[in-house]
Amino acid sequence: MSASPPSLDSESGMIAAGLASIAAASPPALQHFTLENGLSVYLREDHGMPLVAAQLWYHVGTRHEPPGHSNLSHLLEHLMFSGSRKLAPGQYSRAVARLGGKANATTRNDATAFDIVLPATRLPIALEMMADAMAHATLGRDAFEREIKAIEDERRLKLDNSWYLQSLDQHHRLAHEGSPYAEPTFGHPVDLNEMQWASVHTWYRTWYVPNNATLVVVGAVDLQSLRQQVKACFAGIPRSALPAPQPLRQPVEWRERSQTLVRPDLRGGLHLSFNVPSQATAQSPQVSCALRLLCEVLGKGFSSRLYGNLVRDRQLLRGLVIDYQHLCHGDTLLTLSATTGNATPQEAAQAIREIIEDLRRTPLPDEVLEHAKLRLLARQLYTRDSNAWQAEQIGQAAAIGLDPSLLDREPELLRSLTSSMVRQIASQYLQRERSTATYLLQGAGA
Structure with missing residues (x-):
């Protein structure tokens, strides 16, 4: 007996229906x-x-x-x-x-x-x-x-x-x-x-x-x-011996790092990064999927937590972008870059950290998490209209030693994530000890 389709009588029902539709729209086999x-x-x-x-x-x-x-x-x-x-x-x-x-x-x-x-x-x-x-x-x-x-x-x-x-x-x-x-x-x-x-x-x-x-x-x-x-x-081009693989070493223990850049052409702002695993170095594929969802919740779109709180409501920031390069051979960064409004770069960084700390302590409401999944998966679905984009994702995965067919499992992996799993990943990797802050100030410089 087939399962009943999700009800559309509520927003949660519409989100569930959207996720199911995207999951069903699988690309041709690789x-x-x-x-x-x-x-x-x-x-x-x-x-x-x-x-x-x-x-x-x-x-x-x-x-x-x-x-x-x-x-x-x-x-x-x-x-x-x-x-x-x-x-x-x-x-x-x-x-x-x-x-x-x-x-x-x-x-x-x-x-x-x-x-x-x-x-x-x-x-x-x-x-x-x-x-x-x-x-x-x-x-x-x-x-x-x-x-x-x-x-x-x-x-x-x-x-x-x-x-x-x-x-x-x-x-x-x-x-x-x-x-x-x-x-x-x-x-x-x-x-x-x-x-x-x-x-x-x-x-x-x-x-x-x-x-x-x-x-x-x-x-x-x-x-x-x-x-x-x-x-x-x-076929006629011969293979050749390759150099030994190069290890990508990371510190045994992380420590918080910061610096201040002062230049005449700088705008007030900051870069804030966390050292995190890539899809190639994560213990499981769910880790990189959870980090991508955290980017969605934190800084993607007008309804994201950082934009809604710090740009629209409090105007501590004028704008922000968040980036997580998950297709890397070694460990990578989750980076937030922002221009400041009614705050110094240091004050803005503290406000950002407080919102991140809340994510580390408190599981996301299920509806918020499901909505973030829908936005992320919908964006991926739309980009599949580009053959070049699809080829880029496949080539980038292969170049870092991943099986590119794993990319087709992303909708399934994202849908399987729960609020407690996402909170656990945030708690583990968005720690202050793993962070680097660069404060940007306009001035004469040294």
Whole structure:
């Protein structure tokens, strides 16, 4: 006998119905195969549009860079498609445009990703270009000098003109103490200025190999066709021995940390972080799900506790954002960044801590928790309209050593969380001893 559907006579009934509907809207099963040379391939079929998102993820990023060699991954990201055996410098972007597609690339802490969105019928050409760059990127010296200049310009545009990103870099350095994640977003300028072409070439030969890569395809292609196309392009590229895994050490005992930044271009505000597990380091998947729900309750949307209390009602803050990067290889941060209103940064931090402390002591009302689950899951459901977003989540999970199929279990895991479980996670990880505060003050500075 089938269960009766949730009643819609109350708000709780509507929330339950919404959660059930989202859970039922599961995506097509994730399919996977691995070539003999170690290249891992994931496919999510989606024939709703005649498009595909193809992303090649190399499992190397800024955290792998040795001291004195920051910017290696970012520079190689720029150089990978600046010329190969089949494409002269400058031809890659023009070829993608002629195929009706668009291309991008990103350097992250744990990985470097190259992605293309294009008509599904043109996927074999995209794969051929990706494979040619993996095996035969030219990394020309002229391109080397040109892309160093491009990164310098990018740094000036994005970092040097942003008080927010600069303060966040300094905050991460303190919050991530002892971890490679503490390194600044754009590395160190002196390392870029002293970069040697031979170092980039060695980085390429060491890490850009099939057994250190994951190819993700989401869109209008079937598994048999994709397997044939991938084999034709990548099977001939040999695997290579990889360096030993790099441990990500964290302190044995946590301690509260704080600092004050004073600069003319700063706005009054603060960054407040807690050292927490990522999905890869948590003892169970429920831990990272609970931390994401806590972000939802604390700072996502106008009805969140921090916004409603400190922005709308008391006006101690002008605005806030909360972020938890759960797809990381090592432990990560839950970070709240805010600009202050009728309060000093220190007073605002204390008010934030009081609200967090209440979450640590008191279980959430079931209706509040269920509403947070619904908002989080609905947002994830809407983003599934983007093949590129789906591919990014799959590739990011694979690059940090997770089974990407676990992503499809998130609705089930989130729905299973109770108020007492969420309170326990808040009590365990949102402790003052795990926190780092950076107070931002406008002034002449030192």
